[in-house]
Amino acid sequence: MRLTRYFLPVLKEDPAEAQIVSHRYMLRAGMIKQQSSGIYSWLPLGYKVLRRIEQIVHEEQIRAGHIPLLMPTLQSADLWRESGRYDDYGQEMLRIKDRQEREMLYGPTNEEMITDIFRSHVSSYKDLPLTLYHIQWKFRDEMRPRFGVMRGREFLMKDGYNFDVDKEAALHAYNRHMVSYLRTYERMGLTAIPMRADSGPIGGDDTHEFLVLASTGESEVFYDSAVTELKLGQREVNYDDRAAVAAICKEFTTLYARTDETHKEDLFNQIPEGRRKVGRGIEVGQIFYFGTKYSEPMKATVQNADGSILPVHMGSHGIGVSRLLGAIIEASHDDKGIIWPEGVTPFHIGIVNLKQGDAEADAACDAIYKAVTAIDLEPLYDDRDERAGGKFATMDLIGLPWRITVGPRGLKNGVVELTSRRTGASEEMSPELAVARLANIYAGI
C-alpha cells in the first residue's frame, strides 16, 4: 500500500479524552474513531490489525478441532427466558423492541442460542464431542465504558461452546481451550497467564481467566514470577490426547497465579519471596466449565449408548478480540508509539523514501515494494512528499516492526537501511539482502 493512496488520519497531538497509552495511540495512529460512548468505528489501520488477530484466533481454534459458525447479534428474549437469564442479566443487556413489539436483545453472549442450535440438531452421543464457536460483535451496556476498546460497550469476541457426554470429556474440552488459547496469545506476542477466577454471571465450577500483565490493567494479580517464563513455543500438540493436553494445562496452572477475586494470602506466602509478585493485568480471555447449567433447563440432551437420555456437559470459552488490540499496545509500545509484534502487525514492513521525486530513490523504493510483495509480505510505502522527520515519526507511531529507509546518500553506496522498531537498531545493506532478511524474519509467523 502506498501511503498517498491510503486512509491514515494520524494525529500529532494527544486527544484529550484518552487516558491510557493504548487508547491514545489507537486514536493518534488513526486506528479507531469513537462514535458514541464505548462504541468505535474501526478505521483502515485498526481494522487491519483486528482482522489479523481474528485470523490467528480462527487458525488456533480450527487447529484444536473447534468448528466455526456465525450467530446473529440480535436475539429473541424468549430464548433467554428459558434459561432464566432474561431477568437475571440486568441493565447490562441492551433490550430492544421490534415493530411488532416483540422483545429482542443485542446479544451480550450466546450460550442460549448455541444451546438452541445444538438441541435442534443433535440427539445422539455419537455426535459428541462437539465444539462450536464464532467471532461476533457483542453488546454489553457497561455502567462505565472506558479505556477505548479495552472496555467498550460494543466489542468483538470469540466465544466457543463445547458439548460433551460427561464431565470428564467436558474437562478435556476445557483443557483443549486452555492450550489453544496459550498458543493464540503467544502468536500475538503476548504473555497471557491463566489464573484461577470467579465464575460471575455465566455460572460454573471451573474457570480460568487469561491475564496480560500491564500496569493499566483493571485486575489486581498475584503470581509467582516463574509463571511468566513458561512458554508453549513450537511444540506439537495432539489435541485429541487427553493426557498430553492435561499435562500442558498442569504445567501452566501449577505455579501460583490468581486475581484478587480468588487470591489466598497463605498460599501466596509459600512462594519464595524473591518470586512473589503483585501487579495488574488485563483480562483477555476466560474459559468455563459449567456442566448442565444450560442444557438442563433448555433440554439439550443426547441419548446414550445404554438408551438413557442425558443432558450434555457444556463449557464456554471467550477471547476478547477487540480488547486484544488494546492489550497488545499496552504490552508493547514506547514513547514514540506502538510496537507491533510481527504476528499482528498491520503491515509487515514500512518503506520510507527520504527523497520523494528523486528518480533513483523512487525507483529503489518501487523495486523493494515489488520484491517484498512478491514474497507475500505487505509493505506500507510512505511516498508522501514529506520531510524525513515526519515520515519517521509516522512510522514510529503506527509501529510497524521493520522499516526500510531509502535515501540518495545510501543509494550512492548501493545500500538501504533496515531498522527494527523494537530495538531501534539500524543496519545498512543492499536492498536484496534487506528483502531476504525480512523473508527470514517472517518465515513461520
Place this chain on the structure above:
RNA sequence: CGGAGUGUAGCGCAGUCUGGUAGCGCACCUGCUUCGGGAGCAGGGGGUCGGAGGUUCGAAUCCUCUCACUCCGACCA
C-alpha cells in the same frame, strides 16, 4: 448509579468571572526557499461557540431546561 468535570474550526486550547458580534498553535490550500528525525517566510480557506428557550439595544459570555462526552468509584471479555 453516586461523586467531579468538559462541550468554542479536523486536533489541542484561550476567550466566559467583568455581555459589544470569535482568537492562538497544529493540521489543510497556494507560492517560494528548504529537505537523513515532526522546516522557514508570505498569502489563504474553514467555526449557527453542543441544542432549545429566556433576559438584553446586543449573548460564546447571564438565567432555565436539555443532550453528549470525560474522569474517580462499585460491576465485566
